Amino acid sequence: MIHIENLVKRYGDLVALDHLNLDIKEGEIFGLLGPNGSGKTTAINCLLALLKYDKGTVTIFGRPMTPDSYDLKKDIGIVMQNVAVFDQMSVMENIDYFCGLYVKDKEKRRLVEEAITFAGLENYKKMRPKKLSGGLLRRLNIACGIVHKPRLIILDEPTVAVDPQSRNKILSGIMELNRQGSTIIYTSHYMEEVEQICSRIAIIDHGQVLATGTTEELKKMIKTGETITIEAISLAEPELAALREFPHVFDLSYQEQVLTLRLSSAKHNLVRILNFLQEKNISFGQVFSALPTLNDVFLEITGKELRD
Amino acid sequence: MTVFRGFMTITRRNLPIAVMYIIIFVAIAIMAQQSRTEDEISDFQANSLDIAVIDRDQSTLSKGLSDYLAKYHNLTETPDDPAAIQDRMFYRDIQYLVTIPADFEKVYLAGQYKKLPVTKIPGSSSGFYVDQQVNTFLNAIRTMSSGGFSLEEAVKEMTEGTGDTAEITMADKSGHGGSMPDYAILYQFLPYVSLSILCYVLCYITLAFNNIDVRRRLLCSSVSGRQQNFQLLLGYLVVGIAVWGLLNLLPVILYGRSCLNDPHLPYYLFNSFLVMLNSLALAFLLGVFVTRQDLVSAVVNVVTLGMAFTCGVFVDMDILGKGIKKAAHFLPLYWYESNNRLLGFNAEFSRSQYRSLYTGFGIQILFAAAIFCVALVFVKNKRRTEA
Structure with a gap:
């Protein structure tokens, strides 16, 4: 459905997109995950032909995307990172206005009502955007972007500065849109969100795609199979050295009486380590075992945390 | 036409501001009209001053002059003593003193008259006023003497006179008693309201769309950029024409037939239409420059009031200083006001007046085009830096 090939975008000496390649299939919720400044928004802006790029090609629905591709734009809904609505229009007028940019009058009324219901803005129809809370404002922004029921919806960090309740509503709404048949591109630096809703993910940093795949595929790409955290009192260097030699352990840290072990995937890792601590008469308190997250994937690929 | 409809929705939100400016407009016009009427009634009032004459000649001519001045002023007795005179002048007991030297009549009749020595309050206009009366008297005596009157007859004629007064009427070139008609006064203030409403409302809209x-x-x-710009331009024109129509309706409502029967009405309409075009261009320019909504009101007030005061919207052009007038040549409202005065003061135009009128129209059109082009250049540069 969307094909981006060798996309290069420079701002002077800064290379914002460095031979970026992406393939997005119809019906997917495709997550573009990366830290702030990694090139996600630039990629979206190039995809929408809002920015001129230096090199590469972008095709949507099998046709090249240009600033004049109005027939393509008709089937694309965009929810910008910054809320893009008119302060002097009411909630309903804003949704109606953005709907009118895509569809004719006959269908408009029904679509506007549906978008209002979808975003849960029934009680705020006549309010001006300035009177809305951050969460409601984001929901209005989304309603304006999806009101014309597009085939492709691009959401650029739609949950920034949103309270948990509104965030959940937004995420479940996005999944509902996908169920209704829209393909979705979702950019975020919140890995939990991406993990929760995206069927496929591309991890992006410094304008390059570092890895692409489903959550499981990405996790399988890395060494970490399990991260064990144990609150252990007074671990000495000989015990730590012994633990380092344990099978499957490839990383260990002990700070402020918290032992963190990263292990490759294997059975009975936790039992073996707890037995060792008991044998050595080392008291331990809370014990956690966690499967790898996208942050682990990002950490292992780039050597830094996703939120750095 | 979604963009156009959105434009109109935002315009509707700003209607209260437009109504407020129209109320201000009508109030200012009515107040100006009333103050003008009072000015005309109290335009002239003769003043009587406290003056003194020291007559060292005691001749027919000198007594005649004293009597002549006594007709218009309060003649007070003053001793011929410099110290006493200075005291009386200092305390403003007298405002003017004329000293008639001995042999004045003889010297005057011999044609060797020099200026009479006078003492007056330095820089006072009243002193100048009495000077004129003294000169009038002496010149009249000379004229009558050379016309065959004896000195006594001439003096008698001047001091007693016939009491006839000449009635003066202003040349009625405009058909309104030599002054601008009331609706022309309304048109004088119109640019301020047109500028204020259009700049205020359209600046907000431009800001929203920018x-x-x-x-x-x-x-x-899926609406092309060209189509969006076309719809925005249409919105600008519709709002501009609506404001122009409304502002031109007011003189008709307030002054009825006298306004409708004015043969210059089409010129008034065209002149105000050009102000509307300039207001639109300026609103567009301000909308490009102003980046925050809270600044709109301040910027619009500075620009509109500044331009209105400099170009003779609130103050009569004759009162404006030379420097200000020269500077005002670089503003479109100056040419509007010049044309408005031309229309208000003249019922019929000479060829050169027609030329002035059309020059004023042409310059206003050029101003509107220039402001619009400057705004477009800034928009282009702004968008290039954003890309």
């Missing part, structure tokens, strides 16, 4: 996020969002839509 918001980078909104603009990018609109560029993602």
